[in-house]
Amino acid sequence: MSATTPTSRRFQQGLNRLLQSRVADVLSYPHGVDRYLEVFNPLWSAKEVRARVDAVQHLTADSVTLTLTPNSNWQGFVPGQYVQLTVSINGKLHTRCYSPANSLYRKDGSIEITAKAHADGFVSRYLRDVVRVGDVVTLSQSGGEFALPEQRPERVLLISGGSGITPVMSMLRTLCDEGYQGEITFLHYANRAQDMIYASEVNEIATHFDNVTLLRAFADESEGGELSGLFSSEHLFKSVPDFAQATAFLCGPPPMMAAVEKVWDEQGISDRLHKEQFTLATAAVDDGGSAEGEVRFVRSETLVTNDGKTLLEQAEAAGLNPESGCRMGICYSCTCKKTAGKIRDLRTGEISSGDEEDIQLCVSVPVGTVALDI
């Protein structure tokens, strides 16, 4: 369902209008049009963005680069923004955010995402090891404030660490494709030269475009980077002396981001630093039975101290009235969305992941701080 010619585009628009009409709604009640379309082709949908995997590349040993061709519901992105990608792993849907790394001017309408497989990166390892050409994944529309401004800045400084390279790669590619005349400095941190994603392409760009300066910093000097070691203010003062005049875009692991932010704060120019936190610092997990943290009922804007009882009891004690029934985990009346935090299932003793997921309040006790959509 990706349209190319004007005629097929018009046909597509007409079809989409028809599929989203009241009539289609009534005829497909209660499941909805999409639930029928997907039976015939997993890419077909009246509303949702689905994408076919058209290429799987391994640019470095621990990363995977996927070329995704979305259906016509995809509305595009601004370099720097992310999409939520959903895949089914052993029966369960998992969603993660990835920043497209491609240029806005890519001709075939595909988007490119690169994931680095961490040791505990459940989804990224699946993307690297299991995903094949032809698979279909679900995407969200793009989102996020971290984005290249439409009015291009006069001087651009791109700082990234590890797989944080993807959003700034999209910015670099886009700026080069559109003939941007200002100075661009591309400052990237990686452990080893061989771990640097897009290494050869960035190198080529820097050679080809006079206005692009490439600064690579590897942990060890012997790796051959222009710089070495972790981020430090000396790097900036020495190699990017005009950094205060630049509009800076930053994406990397939390400690590195904190170090960079500190410099901009000290200079009093933090409004010139745009940043994307691509891994969230996770809360410590309490493994015993002792109650810690708090329970946040997000929708009702209520917060209580975790007293170790079930979430249903704690919600009721807080004066809330969530739907409930059997109170023994069989009727699912009290199922609700946990937006953050871990819980223990009273029946199995199992501790959940910290992901967003549906849980049963009556058989769940919080392990540390939990946020619920109640």
Place this chain on the structure above:
Amino acid sequence: MSIYSTLTPEQFDAIGQELDAIRNREIADLGEKDEKYIRNLIKRQRQLEVAGRGLLMVGFLPPAWLAGVACLSAAKILDNMEIGHNVMHGQYDWMGDKNISSRNFDWDNTCTNTAWKQTHNYEHHTYTNVLDKDHDIGYGILRMSDEQEWEPRFLLNPILAVILSTFFQHFVAVQSLKLEDYLIYKTKTKEELKAEFKPTWKKMRKQLVKDYLMFPALAGPFAPFVFAGNVAANLARNLWSSQVIFNGHFPEEVEQFPESVLQDESRGHWYVRQMLGSANFEGGRLMHIMSGNLSFQIEHHLFPDIPAHRYAKISPEVKAICEKYGLPYNTGSFMRQSLSVWKRIVKLSLPGKGKGSDKGLRGKVVSLMGESQSAVRKAA
């Protein structure tokens, strides 16, 4: 004497532990297999539905009409039984797919998701076969227990049962309203009833407009064929699903319980009550799928949130536990169970005890109930 009053507390605990172990094992094993099963089934169901509705569009050709009705009936039955009923039990909530979750799934049936989870998941599954608590005992219309005091209207028990089966989806849709509280017992006001009926009416209207207005209208001059086809498919689904559900709880040997059993009921007691209060029927793979695996009603009542396609595998273990503790494992052919149900319906249309045997528990039941006799009558 019912086995329920002869088991020791230790035995109840042991049964509870053995069944919990099965449950934990199955839950830990959930994965891709279950996902494939349900996604494939949903795919087949949607294909059958599209095929059925398509064929009915040319329903002026008799073979197309018959094939259309067959496809659409099968689609509606699959949608309600193996998909809808099981998904709304939360059997697939762990997948994290909002389209296959107990919170969001809606079925091709006039009963709303919310009302169904209240009357079925909560009331029926928690208080299975407990008189005055489990509304499924007679649906407020029939006399399905000899502990329900006889009233003259029950002379019509078999006719009422046929009416209930014919319009089963609508009776299920209004079950949460407890109509008898308004019509017979006058404990509910008209205003309360109206307010409660609103969401149900909204859903009913959509279903009726779809099946009896929009799809016939699409067929233009052939509208009557589509209309008749949809009537036939809804009827087939209603008759089949009501019979499957009746067979699960109303064969003659299935036990019913007084409210007093709920007091301080342990997990083991709850499990035993589920086993004594349910009955299976036998059949091939197709029979199991078309009945939503409610042919394994016993296993379903023990583990309502385990994907139903696993019941066949679990059933020999449950049967072995029953044998070990001397519990009955009620099963038989579909015909045998159906006949047994209708025998009960006919017998109970007349005053007095509908069943000759098993006076033990029943005698006890009456004495235990004591002052709550009038409440039991309300269950009618």
